[in-house]
Amino acid sequence: MSQTITESAPAFPGSYAAPASAAPVTRFRSRSGDARLNLGHIIASELYKAKALPSTWWCAAITVVLAVLVAVSAASSMPEAYAQSFMSMNNQILSMIAVTFPGVAGCLLASVEYSSGAIRSSLAAAPRRMQWMGGKTIAAVIVLAGSQLLALLANLTVSWLILTMRGITLSVTGFEVAAMSSFIAVAVFVGLMGFGFAILTRSAAAAITIGFVLILILPMTFQILANFLPTFNDLMAFLPMPAMTNMSDFAASDPAMANTDPDATPVSFWWTQTGGLVVSLIWVALSLGSAAVLLQRRDA
Amino acid sequence: MIELVGLTKTFGSKTAVDNLTVNIRPGHVTGFLGPNGAGKSTTMRMILGLDWPTSGKVLIDGKPLAQTRAPLTVIGALLDAKAVPRQCSGRDYLIGMAMTHGLSRRRVDQVIDLTGLHAVIGNRFKTYSLGMSQRLGIAASLLGDPEIVMMDEPVNGLDPEGVAWVRALAHQLAAEGRTVFLSSHLMSEMAQTADHLLIIGQGRLLADTPVDEFLRQSSEVATWVRSPQASEIAAALSSPTVRATMDTPGEVVLHGLDPLGVGERLAPHNWVITGLTPLTVSLEDAYLRLTDPSVEYRSATTWMR
Numbered sequence: 001m002s003q004t005i006t007e008s009a010p011a012f013p014g015s016y017a018a019p020a021s022a023a024p025v026t027r028f029r030s031r032s033g034d035a036r037l038n039l040g041h042i043i044a045s046e047l048y049k050a051k052a053l054p055s056t057w058w059c060a061a062i063t064v065v066l067a068v069l070v071a072v073s074a075a076s077s078m079p080e081a082y083a084q085s086f087m088s089m090n091n092q093i094l095s096m097i098a099v100t101f102p103g104v105a106g107c108l109l110a111s112v113e114y115s116s117g118a119i120r121s122s123l124a125a126a127p128r129r130m131q132w133m134g135g136k137t138i139a140a141v142i143v144l145a146g147s148q149l150l151a152l153l154a155n156l157t158v159s160w161l162i163l164t165m166r167g168i169t170l171s172v173t174g175f176e177v178a179a180m181s182s183f184i185a186v187a188v189f190v191g192l193m194g195f196g197f198a199i200l201t202r203s204a205a206a207a208i209t210i211g212f213v214l215i216l217i218l219p220m221t222f223q224i225l226a227n228f229l230p231t232f233n234d235l236m237a238f239l240p241m242p243a244m245t246n247m248s249d250f251a252a253s254d255p256a257m258a259n260t261d262p263d264a265t266p267v268s269f270w271w272t273q274t275g276g277l278v279v280s281l282i283w284v285a286l287s288l289g290s291a292a293v294l295l296q297r298r299d300a
Numbered sequence: 301m302i303e304l305v306g307l308t309k310t311f312g313s314k315t316a317v318d319n320l321t322v323n324i325r326p327g328h329v330t331g332f333l334g335p336n337g338a339g340k341s342t343t344m345r346m347i348l349g350l351d352w353p354t355s356g357k358v359l360i361d362g363k364p365l366a367q368t369r370a371p372l373t374v375i376g377a378l379l380d381a382k383a384v385p386r387q388c389s390g391r392d393y394l395i396g397m398a399m400t401h402g403l404s405r406r407r408v409d410q411v412i413d414l415t416g417l418h419a420v421i422g423n424r425f426k427t428y429s430l431g432m433s434q435r436l437g438i439a440a441s442l443l444g445d446p447e448i449v450m451m452d453e454p455v456n457g458l459d460p461e462g463v464a465w466v467r468a469l470a471h472q473l474a475a476e477g478r479t480v481f482l483s484s485h486l487m488s489e490m491a492q493t494a495d496h497l498l499i500i501g502q503g504r505l506l507a508d509t510p511v512d513e514f515l516r517q518s519s520e521v522a523t524w525v526r527s528p529q530a531s532e533i534a535a536a537l538s539s540p541t542v543r544a545t546m547d548t549p550g551e552v553v554l555h556g557l558d559p560l561g562v563g564e565r566l567a568p569h570n571w572v573i574t575g576l577t578p579l580t581v582s583l584e585d586a587y588l589r590l591t592d593p594s595v596e597y598r599s600a601t602t603w604m605r
Binding site: 026027028029030031032033034035036037038041042044045046048049052053054055112116117118119120121123124125126127128297298299300 | 326327345348349350351352365366369370371372373374375377379380382383384385386387388389392393395396397399400401402403407440444445446447476477478
């Protein structure tokens with residue numbers, strides 16, 4: 001094309017009353033010259049969009065409120081004689097919260113794009129789909145980890161306050177703190193699985209159903225089946241929820257808890273913390289990977 | 301400039317877009333016309349990279365959109381005005397989009413000013429009317445101050461003031477040297493807005509022409525005459541080059557003659573003429589005539605009779 005390329009007059013704000021004449025001699029160049037599409041901008045944008053969605057706040061609020069309720073009920077009902085095992089009991093319930101609500105939050109963070117049709121404007125603004133998904137995934141990790149951290153801090157603070165009021169000293173071991181911290185990773189993993197399922201199915205309902213079946217229904221089914229076929233006991237290690245429980249089982253790595261019986265059956269790798277972490281990562285990779293492949297291939 | 305090269309899209313056995321090769325040039329308002337199901341929206345989605353072509357390619361200024369450094373500054377689009385999360389506000393939607401490119405809040409305020417949405421921009425999107433949604437979509441399409449503005453049915457749901465505003469906006473954007481590409485079902489609107497037309501039917505290109513040229517090629521000379529002697533006029537003026545049709549008693553349409561020609565031929569006769577009007581073909585007529593064979597979804601009209 002042989003048109004002269006020059007800057008044209010500023011357009012905004014202005015009047016649009018003038019009718020078009022013949023083809024102009026100048027070709028327009030955007031004045032947003034410093035604008036760039038990059039991963040950092042996409043993450044910032046996705047964080048802003050997540051912040052603007054009421055569902056993000058609802059999921060975070062439910063996670064925090066449940067963690068506080070756990071603290072209130074455990075700390076106020078715990079007999080003084082069992083104060084040493086407070087954190088262990090507290091953690092058991094917190095782990096249940098970590099594998100449920102973050103999953104729903106992850107689903108909603110992704111499914112809102114499809115339920116509203118906003119995926120089209122998102123991908124029009126960021127047409128490199130893998131870059132967009134990467135940015136959105138990182139934003140989801142920040143939201144999920146942030147709300148879980150907040151829930152854990154609220155749980156610890158309320159527990160400490162109630163126990164102190166009762167004249168009980170909150171006793172926390174290093175393993176218990178590590179286990180509690182690992183719930184952040186569990187929440188992120190479960191949330192990312194839900195996030196991936198939502199992109200995969202383009203539906204919050206379908207994604208939550210898949211998550212519900214994988215996290216809650218399958219372990220129960222395997223437990224029942226294990227009564228008839230013991231192999232299911234071994235297979236259970238490969239389900240997300242048992243894997244994430246293994247991953248958070250810091251007490252098992254305590255040398256004091258080690259089984260010293262030389263005749264004891266060695267624990268399978270898949271039931272160890274590392275095995276649990278590997279299985280959990282595989283589930284996250286499967287969910288996000290299949291979502292990425294479909295996102296890249298299909299029409300938006 | 302948008303270049304479509306052999307662009308084809310099939311959904312199963314159905315071909316939505318069939319080997320479309322056109323250039324959409326800067327400095328023009330290009331109207332994109334076609335009956336329902338002609339492939340307009342599919343073509344626009346492929347231009348944005350939302351749908352993958354089965355074959356062929358789309359180039360924006362010589363390269364695929366995904367390879368551009370700042371896509372929002374290259375092409376701004378309004379495809380579906382209602383495709384915004386219902387719970388978020390119009391301002392949040394615009395800011396979220398602007399942040400993908402590091403655009404400032406000032407720029408967001410500018411497009412809000414431009415579209416006149418100040419009063420409602422903080423409200424949740426679910427409270428927006430269709431007209432307000434259209435304005436928000438137009439604001440979003442202009443965020444990056446883009447070189448190409450593409451809008452699917454931009455006047456849909458707008459009041460007459462809004463329609464006039466979109467028309468003037470399109471003219472101004474084209475006058476600045478931008479590529480303006482609009483689809484519409486409103487032929488009368490397109491006649492006032494576009495200066496170039498792309499017409500497709502069943503996914504195939506039917507016309508790629510300036511509006512004036514399209515009208516000139518599609519038009520025929522004809523004159524409507526009302527007279528008590530309409531039958532005599534029809535008989536007297538009919539010839540191999542002039543065809544007379546009489547659908548209403550007392551009225552005759554003389555195809556192939558302009559009013560001057562009719563006057564000259566009727567001068568020797570002592571007939572009473574009570575009406576004489578040149579007939580011009582409207583864009584609507586020309587468009588309907590062109591696309592009639594490719595109309596896929598035709599309404600049943602017998603119940604209206």
